[in-house]
Amino acid sequence: MSIALASTRAARLAVALLALAGTFAARPAGADIGRPTVASINLCADQLVLTVADPEQILTVSWLAADPEESLLAEQAARYPLNYGSAEELLRYAPDVVIAGAYTGAFTRALLRRLGYRVVELEPEVTVADIAANVRRVAEAVGRPARGAALVAALEERVRRLEATRPAVPVDTVIVRPGGFTVGRDNLAHTLLMLAGLRNVAAERGLDRWGSLSVEALLRSDPQLLVMTGYRDDQPSLANAVLRHPALLAAARERATVTVPAAYWSCGLPQSLDAVELLRRGLP
Amino acid sequence: MTTRGVGRCAALAVLAAAAAAASLAVGRSSGGAVLGLGGPDLAPAILAEIRLPRALLGLLVGGTLGLCGAALQGLLRNPLAEPGLLGASSGAAFGAVLVFYFGLAGPQSLALPAGGVAGALAALAALYALAGRRGDFLTVILAGIALNALAAALTSLALNFAPSPYAALEILFWMLGSLADRSLAHVWLVLPLMVPGWIMLAAAARGLDALTLGNETAASLGLDPRRTLWLVVGGTALAVGAAVAVTGVVGFVGLVVPHLLRPLFGFRPSGLLLPSFFAGALLTLVADVAIRLMPPGPELKLGVVTALLGAPFFLHLVMRPRAAALPGD
Amino acid sequence: MLTLEDVRVRYGAHEAVRPCSLDLAVGETVALVGPNGAGKSSLLKAIAGLLAFEGRVAFRGRPLAELDARARARTVAYLPQARTVHWPIAAREVVALGRLPHRAAGQRESEADAAAVEWAMRQTDVPALAARPVDRLSGGERARVLLARALAVQAPVLLADEPVASLDPYHQLTIMAALADYARRGALVVAVLHDLSLAARFCGRVILMQDGRVVGDGAPAEVLRAEALERHYGVEPYIGSHEGQRVIVPWRPLAK
Numbered sequence: 001m002s003i004a005l006a007s008t009r010a011a012r013l014a015v016a017l018l019a020l021a022g023t024f025a026a027r028p029a030g031a032d033i034g035r036p037t038v039a040s041i042n043l044c045a046d047q048l049v050l051t052v053a054d055p056e057q058i059l060t061v062s063w064l065a066a067d068p069e070e071s072l073l074a075e076q077a078a079r080y081p082l083n084y085g086s087a088e089e090l091l092r093y094a095p096d097v098v099i100a101g102a103y104t105g106a107f108t109r110a111l112l113r114r115l116g117y118r119v120v121e122l123e124p125e126v127t128v129a130d131i132a133a134n135v136r137r138v139a140e141a142v143g144r145p146a147r148g149a150a151l152v153a154a155l156e157e158r159v160r161r162l163e164a165t166r167p168a169v170p171v172d173t174v175i176v177r178p179g180g181f182t183v184g185r186d187n188l189a190h191t192l193l194m195l196a197g198l199r200n201v202a203a204e205r206g207l208d209r210w211g212s213l214s215v216e217a218l219l220r221s222d223p224q225l226l227v228m229t230g231y232r233d234d235q236p237s238l239a240n241a242v243l244r245h246p247a248l249l250a251a252a253r254e255r256a257t258v259t260v261p262a263a264y265w266s267c268g269l270p271q272s273l274d275a276v277e278l279l280r281r282g283l284p
Numbered sequence: 285m286t287t288r289g290v291g292r293c294a295a296l297a298v299l300a301a302a303a304a305a306a307s308l309a310v311g312r313s314s315g316g317a318v319l320g321l322g323g324p325d326l327a328p329a330i331l332a333e334i335r336l337p338r339a340l341l342g343l344l345v346g347g348t349l350g351l352c353g354a355a356l357q358g359l360l361r362n363p364l365a366e367p368g369l370l371g372a373s374s375g376a377a378f379g380a381v382l383v384f385y386f387g388l389a390g391p392q393s394l395a396l397p398a399g400g401v402a403g404a405l406a407a408l409a410a411l412y413a414l415a416g417r418r419g420d421f422l423t424v425i426l427a428g429i430a431l432n433a434l435a436a437a438l439t440s441l442a443l444n445f446a447p448s449p450y451a452a453l454e455i456l457f458w459m460l461g462s463l464a465d466r467s468l469a470h471v472w473l474v475l476p477l478m479v480p481g482w483i484m485l486a487a488a489a490r491g492l493d494a495l496t497l498g499n500e501t502a503a504s505l506g507l508d509p510r511r512t513l514w515l516v517v518g519g520t521a522l523a524v525g526a527a528v529a530v531t532g533v534v535g536f537v538g539l540v541v542p543h544l545l546r547p548l549f550g551f552r553p554s555g556l557l558l559p560s561f562f563a564g565a566l567l568t569l570v571a572d573v574a575i576r577l578m579p580p581g582p583e584l585k586l587g588v589v590t591a592l593l594g595a596p597f598f599l600h601l602v603m604r605p606r607a608a609a610l611p612g613d
Numbered sequence: 614m615l616t617l618e619d620v621r622v623r624y625g626a627h628e629a630v631r632p633c634s635l636d637l638a639v640g641e642t643v644a645l646v647g648p649n650g651a652g653k654s655s656l657l658k659a660i661a662g663l664l665a666f667e668g669r670v671a672f673r674g675r676p677l678a679e680l681d682a683r684a685r686a687r688t689v690a691y692l693p694q695a696r697t698v699h700w701p702i703a704a705r706e707v708v709a710l711g712r713l714p715h716r717a718a719g720q721r722e723s724e725a726d727a728a729a730v731e732w733a734m735r736q737t738d739v740p741a742l743a744a745r746p747v748d749r750l751s752g753g754e755r756a757r758v759l760l761a762r763a764l765a766v767q768a769p770v771l772l773a774d775e776p777v778a779s780l781d782p783y784h785q786l787t788i789m790a791a792l793a794d795y796a797r798r799g800a801l802v803v804a805v806l807h808d809l810s811l812a813a814r815f816c817g818r819v820i821l822m823q824d825g826r827v828v829g830d831g832a833p834a835e836v837l838r839a840e841a842l843e844r845h846y847g848v849e850p851y852i853g854s855h856e857g858q859r860v861i862v863p864w865r866p867l868a869k
Contacts, residue, residue, distance in 0.1 A: 060314070063582065081314060084582045087465045088334050089313045091326055103384075103451040106396055108465040115333055124450065361699035490713055497710060497762070498697040504661050505766075506686030506714045551700035551746075 035143040036096030040065075041085040041108065044267035045099040045122050047073050048134055051269060052151065053142040055079075059093040072263050072271050087111045097141045125268025127191050128159055135270065155270045159195065162276055166197040171283060173198040174223040176248070177262070182218070189229075189265040192272065196279035198225065215245045224284055226257045229265075258282025289549055289559075296562035300343065303569035307339035312576040312583065337468045342569040344471070345463070345527040346537055348478055350564015351557055352520040353538025354545075355485045358492035358553025359516040360425065366539035370424075371407040371431030372521035376528035378435040379403020381442045381455050397473050397529040404525020407431055408518065416514075421499070424513060461534035461587030463572050474526040481523030482561075488515035489554035496553065535587045537564050540594040543601050567594060614638055615660070615770055615801055620668035622655045622825075629655040631825040632668065639769060642796040643803045644812035644833075647822035648846050653805045654694060656822070657772045660803075661691040672770060686714035690766035694774040694805075696755050701748035704758045708734055711765030733765035734758075736791040738784065752779045760788065764795065771795065773804045777811065789815040809837055809850075809861040821845060837861055 039060045040049040046065035049058060050073045058080055064070045065077035083089045087108050090098060095117070100109050102121045112119050120141045125131045132152045139148020173193060175183045183189040185203040193200045201221045264275035308331065311318040321327040349367055356365040367373060383399030415427040439459075446452035491512030494502035499509040527534070541564045542556050549559050571589040578584060615637040622630035630652040637643055645653045659666040662677060662685060670677050677685055690711070698707060711733065712726040722730075734740045737757040747755055756779050763771060776792065777785040785808070793815045796802040806812045812819055813833035821829030821836050823845045829836040837859065842850045848863040 083314050084580075086312060086583065088311045088318075088330055091330055091334070092313060094326075101450060103454050105465070106384075106454070107462075107467075110394075110469075111334065111465045111467045114467050114469065115329055487718065490716075490718055493710060494713055496699050496702065497707070497759070498693065498695060498699070500658070500663050500693045500695075501691070501762075503663050504686060504689070504691035504693075505710065506682040506684075508682060550706075551702045552706055553700070 036141070037094075038097045038099060038142050039083065039090055039093050039095035040099040041083060041090070042099070042101035042104050042122070043070055044124070044269075045101055045138070046077060047071060047267055047269050047271075048122070048138045049099055049142070050076050051271070052135060052138045052144060052147055054144065057142055059095050060090075068263075069261075070263055070266065072267075072269065087115070090117075091115070099138060099141060124188075126186055126188055128155065128195075128273075130188075131155065131268040131270065131272065134268065151270055155273070158270075158273055162195050162273065166195070167280075167283065170197055170199040171225050172201050172221075172223045173225040173227060174201050174218055174221060175227045175229060176218065177229050187265075188268050188272065189275075192265060192275050193227075193279065195273070196276045197283075198279060215248050219247060219251050224255060225282065226252055226255055227279065227282070228252070228257055228259045229262050256282060256284035289555060292548055293559045293562065296559055296566060300347075300562045300565040300569065303566050303573065304339045304343050306573050307342055307569050308335045310573050310576050311335060314580065316580040317577045333467060334465070337466050337471055338463045338572065339569065340468075340471050341463050341466050341474070341530060342572045343565045344474060344478060345531050345534060346565040346568025347561040348481070348523040348527045348564070349534060349537040349568070350541040350560035350562070351482065351485055352524050353540075353564070354542040354553065354556040354560035355488060355492065355516045356520060356538070357542050358556070359488075359495065359513065360421070361495065363543060364539070367520055367524040368533070368535070368538070369432065370428035370517055370520060371411060371435055372404045372525045373528040373533055374432045374435035374439065375407025375410075376400040376404040376525045377459055377533055378439045378442070379406065380458065380529060380532075381439050384442075384446070384451055384455050384458075394469060394473055397470055397526075400529020401473070401477060401526055403435070404521055404529065407435060408521035408525070411517065411521075412514075421509070421513060424517060428517075457585065458532045459587075460585035461532040461590075462583070462585055463531055464583055466530060470530045474530050477526035478523045481519040481521075481526070484515045484519030484522070485557065488512050488519065489557055491515065492553035492557075531586065533587055534568065534590055536591040536594045536598075537567055540598045541567060544597055547601075614673060616669075616671045616674075617660070618669040618671075620656070620659055620666055620670060622652070622659050622664060622666045628825050630659060630666070633827050634668075635820070635827070635830070637801050637803065639799055639801050640796060641801055641818055642793045642816045643801070644816035644819045645803055645805045645822065646807070646809065646812055646819060646837075647828075650824075651822040652825040653822055654774055655825075657691070657774055657803065657805065660770075661689050661772055663691070683714050686768075687766065688768055689770045689772060690763045690768035692760055692763040692771075692773040692776055694778075696752065696759055696779070698747045698755065698759070701746040703743065704739060704745050704747055704750065705730065705734070705743040707747055707758050708739075708761045708765050711762040714766060729765050729767050730761075733761040733767075736764055736795070737761040737788060753781055753784060756780060757784060757788065764791075769800050771800055771802045773802065775805050775807065777806070777808065785811060809842075809863075810859070813837055813859040813861060833859060843867060 035054065035057055037059050038049055038053055038057050040046045041062050043062060043064040046061040049061065060081045060083045061077050062085055063082040066074050066082055068074040071077060085105050085108060090112060098112055098117050098119045100119055100121050102123045109119050109121065120137060122134050122137065123130065125134055132155055135151050136148045139145050175189055182202045183200065190200050190203055201223050258279055258281065260275050260278050264272050309319060311330065321330055352367040356367060356369060357363055379402045380396050380400040383396050410431055411424065411427055415424040443452050443455055446455065491502065491507040494505045494507040495509060495512060502509050541560050545556055545559050545563055549555050567590060571593050572586055575584050575586065575589055617633060617635040619632040619634055620630060621632045645656065647653055658664045660670050672688055677689065680688065708730050709722065712722065712729060715726060734743065737760050739757050739761055742750060742754055742758060747758060750758065760773065760776050763773060777788050780788060789811050792802050792804060816833065818831065819833050819836040820827055821841065828845055829841055839850055839852055842848060846863065847867050849865050849867055851862040851864045853860045
């Protein structure tokens with residue numbers, strides 16, 4: 001294409017003119033380990049990559065992955081260079097594969113594709129099957145299908161065990177998220193609630209995905225179990241203030257409560273199933 | 285324009301070109317700002333595919349916002365007018381949000397801006413259907429404001445029903461405006477809409493001057509106010525709609541730029557159009573370079589920075605005694 | 614020659630100008646007089662093509678409706694009653710706007726434009742104000758600047774709605790003289806006036822309107838008679854004479 005040609009020529013000219021030394025050398029590609037190098041630019045993609053890929057393959061993960069409030073694998077992520085998800089950053093890492101979320105960084109994904117990168121996009125996980133599918137996709141992309149198959153097999157085995165031990169009588173439950181948000185159907189937290197043997201009252205009332213529930217509506221639904229899922233509790237916000245509403249606190253004192261950190265279900269990972277055990281421990 | 289005005293306009297153009305060059309020279313990596321290009325094997329791709337589109341879009345979008353702000357303030361003879369007023373930008377935002385909502389923003393790199401352009405054109409068509417036949421200013425402006433509110437409400441509604449909290453967050457971020465990681469494809473997408481938009485605005489220049497003396501005098505000078513109205517409204521919808529479709533909502537440029545220029549170029553609307561184009565480009569490019577010079581962290585949004593840069597100037601102008609804000613020559 | 618044939622202006626059910634036919638000659642200064650709401654401004658706007666009307670207006674035999682917008686603007690200049698200037702631009706820039714019909718888009722001011730602007734500003738005694746922003750002018754000064762704007766068009770037909778309404782006595786006289794002079798040099802000037810002495814003194818022809826109808830048309834001495842003023846204005850006038858010219862002063866309102 002003549003335009004591309006012209007712009008490349010302009011680029012070369014400008015390179016000569018600028019003649020500024022690079023301040024950042026690209027890391028060598030991971031040819032020595034025989035598998036593609038990988039960069040991920042989305043919190044959920046990061047954690048799947050950290051779970052599935054060989055540590056040698058990982059060039060960079062996004063900054064959120066190293067934040068313990070957001071990520072279950074923060075410690076692991078902190079060992080890698082962190083990126084903020086811009087195309088220019090990623091070019092400097094020259095990864096063979098970029099793993100991204102289907103909803104974040106639409107322009108960056110498109111630009112990386114245009115530049116010839118392989119970009120794998122992960123849909124948000126709602127069901128265990130979604131988690132398994134994304135594990136397989138990432139495993140495929142990083143050239144470790146066997147590792148993916150093993151992880152999926154373990155995941156499925158764990159689900160079978162959880163189902164076998166599910167309480168016979170479901171317990172009415174409401175998830176309380178900051179800002180009065182709760183969780184309906186079509187949501188990973190709902191999936192995990194079901195696995196734990198709980199009844200998601202909000203979903204029974206027709207809420208799909210996610211929505212908000214006033215403190216009053218929450219109390220009227222009279223759940224047996226309240227699942228509190230805090231997020232940056234130490235930072236003052238209106239959303240967190242709802243979690244300290246006197247009526248809610250009083251209700252919490254009268255009922256069984258359990259706290260599940262948001263990181264467990266903000267992304268669907270094999271590790272998310274740990275939340276099911278947390279939930280079961282809180283059963284009345 | 286006076287000879288001095290031509291000189292000042294040329295100076296603005298040179299400054300805008302310099303800001304565009306700075307935009308080519310400054311990058312950003314995980315460690316913060318990067319001067320120059322990095323390794324020679326990366327340089328052509330970084331320059332041609334990442335920084336060039338960013339600089340070009342900064343110029344085009346900033347220029348469009350400045351130009352449209354000056355034209356709309358001239359049309360409405362009201363210094364509070366800004367390009368978001370007529371529903372084109374919120375229509376574009378809504379169109380883009382719909383693309384998000386239906387999950388079309390994935391592999392097709394142009395789905396999002398194309399949705400924005402469709403939204404802007406739909407808003408313009410609705411405006412014309414509502415107010416076109418009457419063609420009086422008040423009806424058009426009120427219809428524009430109503431459409432603006434409607435599109436904003438629909439956008440909020442779409443946010444409520446967003447497929448995932450991440451999609452909602454992405455929409456919110458996008459609406460704060462950004463030039464990051466746009467490609468040349470976006471430049472080619474916006475130009476066919478922006479250029480006719482600019483031409484329509486340029487064609488309205490004489491009509492805007494005539495409107496200084498009111499609608500009747502303008503009509504008696506052979507410059508039909510309705511024609512001026514639709515040139516400006518249509519031109520703004522095309523150009524701003526395209527801009528918003530690609531960069532999200534970059535606030536404040538269209539409002540503040542004409543104010544900053546009046547002490548230098550006088551109050552005659554036609555004399556402000558071209559300087560506002562260059563000054564809008566300058567402000568936008570400077571803001572976009574400033575974003576990359578910030579300490580390491582996620583990029584600030586462009587709309588936030590243009591407001592942070594523009595607001596102090598604007599307040600300074602507003603707080604000065606009015607007489608001092610008049611042209612000195 | 615400006616010819617009006619059955620010109621009629623309606624705002625919904627209200628008939629602002631009832632069908633009216635007039636022949637107005639180049640060289641004439643015509644005063645359009647009558648009480649408020651008589652239809653004077655509506656008639657001027659109809660001639661200027663600023664509102665929808667029935668009937669026909671032709672200049673030198675050619676209907677104005679057939680002219681394109683610019684040609685029409687070069688033929689008929691119009692000074693509205695409202696003295697609006699929306700931006701504080703310099704007085705000279707305001708006057709130069711009168712040259713817009715003579716310039717194509719993008720064209721700069723020609724020498725002829727500059728000469729017309731200078732001439733018009735001299736006619737209304739505003740050259741000293743040239744650089745002043747219009748928001749720093751007095752009401753009368755602004756009125757003169759705006760009249761200069763209308764004169765700068767140098768159109769063969771000049772329609773002026775109350776051109777001397779806010780002027781001091783000195784400028785009322787000089788501006789009326791300038792308008793009459795403009796007409797004498799080959800133009801038709803139609804001015805809406807409330808000062809009947811000025812109408813009598815400077816205008817060769819007076820058209821009196823009431824309720825949308827032309828109720829008097831002729832030389833000042835024929836039209837501006839005491840009975841007509843009593844009937845149509847509802848005032849008892851004082852009519853005197855000075856240096857052989859009529860002086861008309863409305864003296865007391867008549868019981869309705």
